[in-house]
Amino acid sequence: MVAKTMEELVSLCKRRGFIFPSNDIYGGVKGLYDYGPMGVELKNNLKQSWWKSMVYERDDIEGLDASILTSPDVLKHSGHEDTFTDPLVDCRSCKSRCKAENLENNSCPNCKSKDLTDPRPFNLMFKTNIGPVEDGSSFAYLRPETCQQIFTNFKNVLDSTNRTLPFGVAQIGKVFRNEIIARQFVFRMREFEQMEMQFFVRPGTQQQWYEKWKKNRMNWHISLGLGKENYRFHDHIKVAHYADAACDIEYNFPFGFKEIEGIHSRTDYDLSQHEKHSGKKLQYFDTELNKSYIPYVVETSIGLDRMFLAVLSNSLVEEELDNNSSRTVLKIPSILSPYKVAILPLVKKDGLSEIATDLYNKLKIEFNIIYDEKDAVGRRYRRQDAIGTPLCITVDHQTLDDNTITIRNRDTMEQKRISIDSVSKEIMKEVNLKNWLKKNS
Numbered sequence: 220m221v222a223k224t225m226e227e228l229v230s231l232c233k234r235r236g237f238i239f240p241s242n243d244i245y246g247g248v249k250g251l252y253d254y255g256p257m258g259v260e261l262k263n264n265l266k267q268s269w270w271k272s273m274v275y276e277r278d279d280i281e282g283l284d285a286s287i288l289t290s291p292d293v294l295k296h297s298g299h300e301d302t303f304t305d306p307l308v309d310c311r312s313c314k315s316r317c318k319a320e321n322l323e324n325n326s327c328p329n330c331k332s333k334d335l336t337d338p339r340p341f342n343l344m345f346k347t348n349i350g351p352v353e354d355g356s357s358f359a360y361l362r363p364e365t366c367q368q369i370f371t372n373f374k375n376v377l378d379s380t381n382r383t384l385p386f387g388v389a390q391i392g393k394v395f396r397n398e399i400i401a402r403q404f405v406f407r408m409r410e411f412e413q414m415e416m417q418f419f420v421r422p423g424t425q426q427q428w429y430e431k432w433k434k435n436r437m438n439w440h441i442s443l444g445l446g447k448e449n450y451r452f453h454d455h456i457k458v459a460h461y462a463d464a465a466c467d468i469e470y471n472f473p474f475g476f477k478e479i480e481g482i483h484s485r486t487d488y489d490l491s492q493h494e495k496h497s498g499k500k501l502q503y504f505d506t507e508l509n510k511s512y513i514p515y516v517v518e519t520s521i522g523l524d525r526m527f528l529a530v531l532s533n534s535l536v537e538e539e540l541d542n543n544s545s546r547t548v549l550k551i552p553s554i555l556s557p558y559k560v561a562i563l564p565l566v567k568k569d570g571l572s573e574i575a576t577d578l579y580n581k582l583k584i585e586f587n588i589i590y591d592e593k594d595a596v597g598r599r600y601r602r603q604d605a606i607g608t609p610l611c612i613t614v615d616h617q618t619l620d621d622n623t624i625t626i627r628n629r630d631t632m633e634q635k636r637i638s639i640d641s642v643s644k645e646i647m648k649e650v651n652l653k654n655w656l657k658k659n660s
Contacts, residue, residue: 225473228531229404231547235606237261237531238405250398250409257606258527260557260587262412265526266391268555269414271652272439273389280387280416281376285368287393288349289360296496297367297489306338345395361395366518369417370489373501373514384503384514385428387418391523403474405524412523419514421505422487428517429464429484436480436519437468442656444552445533451476461488470529479529480521487513530555534607549607550630552655556607559650560588563599565615567592575614578624578639586646604629609649612642 232238237258241251254262274280308317312332326333345361362368369388376388391414398409405411420428433452441447448471455465464484469476490513494501502511534551553559560582564575572592579590589608591599596613603611611627618624618639626645627634637645648654 225404228473228528228535231535231549231605232258232531250407252405252408257557261530261551261555261607262523262527264555264557265523265530266414268443268652269439269521270389270391273387273414273416277387279382279385280389280418281380281382283369283372283376283388283390284392285365285372285390287362287395288347289362289367291358291360292496293367293371293493294344294360294363296492297370308338309336310334311336343396343398345397362392363396364394364520365390365392365413365415366417366520367489369415370493370501370516371497373419373490374499377503384505385418385420385424387416389414389416391415403472405528406472406474406477408524413520414523414526415518415520417485418517418519419503420517421508422512422515425484425486425515425517426464429482432517432519433466433482436482436521440468440470440480443530443555444655445470445529449529449533453478459483461485470525472528473532477525478522479525480519483518483520485516485518487515489516490514546601546604548604548629551607551609553609553650554652554655556609556650557587558589558603558606558608559586559610560646561599561603561608561611562588562590563596563611563613564592565596565613569616570619571614571616574618578612578614578642582643582646585643586650600627600632610646 229238232255233240235257236255239253239255240247241253242248243253270282274282309315310317310327310329310332311334313327313330315327315329317328325335327335344363346358347361348357349359350357369390372388376382392412393410394413395410398407418428418432437450437452440450450471451469453467453469453476455467458465462483463486466482467478468480468482470479490501493499494513501513503514504511530551531549534549536548536550537545538548539545549556551557562575562579562582564571575590575592579588582588589603591602593599594602600611607629609629611629613625613627615625617636622639623636624639624642625634625636626642628649
C-alpha cells in the first residue's frame with residue numbers, strides 16, 4: 220500500500236532525518252524548513268541528476284551561480300516591483316488573511332463570513348539592506364527567482380565562452396518569496412530552491428525550441444522512475460505579459476495534480492528591458508544572418524523542493540509481510556537514494572566487525588554508504604528500508620570461510636551470496652545511472 224497522506228510524509232521526514240521544521244526549538248517559523256542528514260543527501264542527488272542531464276550531457280548549456288542579493292534596479296526593470304504581487308483580503312470577522320483568488324463565493328474560506336476588506340496588493344519580495352546605514356538608498360532584494368541574473372549575465376557568459384546560438388545557461392539556487400500563506404509542507408515555502416535554465420535562440424525559432432524542451436523535460440521526469448502516469452502537461456490559455464507560450468508539468472501529489480516545473484517561451488522581453496534601462500548592449504551578432512539582434516528565450520524552471528516532495532510521496536510504502544508483520548519502506552529510485560549501501564556485520568565479534576569495517580572503507584571511495592552494527596540484523600534491515608537504502612550487505616560467519624557476503628535488495632527483500640571481490644560491480648548494477656536508465660527504459 221502506497222502511503223500518500225501528508226501527515227504520514229511529514230511524520231516520516233522528521234523521524235528519519237529528512238526534513239525538520241526550521242527553528243523548531245523556538246516553535247518554528249511557518250514556511251521555513253531545514254533538510255536533515257537524509258534530506259540533504261536526497262536533495263543533492265536530485266541536483267546532481269538535473270545538472271548532469273542539463274549541463275554535462277549536453278554541449279550547448281553553461282552553468283552559473285549568481286548572487287542572491289539583487290539590485291532593486293534589476294527587479295524594477297524586469298517588472299517584478301510592479302507585478303510580483305498577490306491581491307490580499309482580510310476577514311473582519313475571524314481576522315484571517317488570504318489571497319483574493321482563494322475566496323469561496325466571495326466568502327472567507329475560514330469562517331464563511333462575507334465581511335471582507337477590499338483586495339489590496341501585497342508584494343511578495345523580501346527587502347534587506349546593504350551596508351551599515353539603513354536608508355532608502357541602501358536596500359536590496361533577496362531574489363524571488365534565479366532567472367534575472369542569468370539575463371543580466373548573458374553577455375558575460377557569451378563573451379567568456381565564445382558560445383553561438385542556440386545555447387543555454389543553467390543555475391541552481393535559493394530564492395525567497397514572502398508568501399501570504401505557506402502551506403502543504405515543502406510545496407509552498409518562503410525560502411526554496413529552483414533549478415532553472417534559460418535557452419537563448421534566434422527569433423522565430425522559439426516555438427520549435429519550446430516544443431523540444433517540453434519533450435526533453437518530461438522525458439527527464441519519467442526517467443527517474445516515479446511513474447509516467449503521475450505526470451501531465453497543463454498548457455496555459457492566458458500567458459504572462461513577457462511570454463508567447465507557457466505550460467506546466469504537473470505531478471500527482473497527495474493533494475492532487477500540481478505544478479512541479481514550468482516551461483515558458485519568454486520572447487525577448489527580459490533582455491530588451493535590461494538593455495533599455497542599463498544602457499548596455501545585450502545583443503548577439505549572428506554571422507549567418509550578418510546582423511545583431513536580441514535573442515528570444517525558452518525557460519525551464521523546476522522547484523527542487525517540490526521535486527523532493529514528489530520523490531518521497533511516490534516512494535513511501537507500507538507493506539504487509541507473509542509473517543503477519545509489516546514494514547515501512549521508502550522505494551526511492553536507487554540513483555537518488557541518500558545511501559546506496561549499508562554494511563552490516565551480523566554480530567560485533569568473531570572478527571566480523573573488522574571485515575565489515577575494511578569493506579566499508581574500500582567502498583566509501585566509490586559510493587555514499589553507511590555502516591550499522593547496532594541491534595539485531597532484522598531491525599537494521601527495517602531501519603535501512605525506512606530511509607530508502609537500496610542494498611544491504613551482511614558480513615556473517617560464512618564470510619570467514621569462503622570470502623562471500625549476503626547482499627539484500629530493499630524492494631524485493633531477496634538475498635543472495637556473492638564474493639566480496641564482486642561487491643562493487645554488483646552495486647553498480649543497481650545505482651549506476653546508465654544501468655538504471657537501461658532497466659527503466
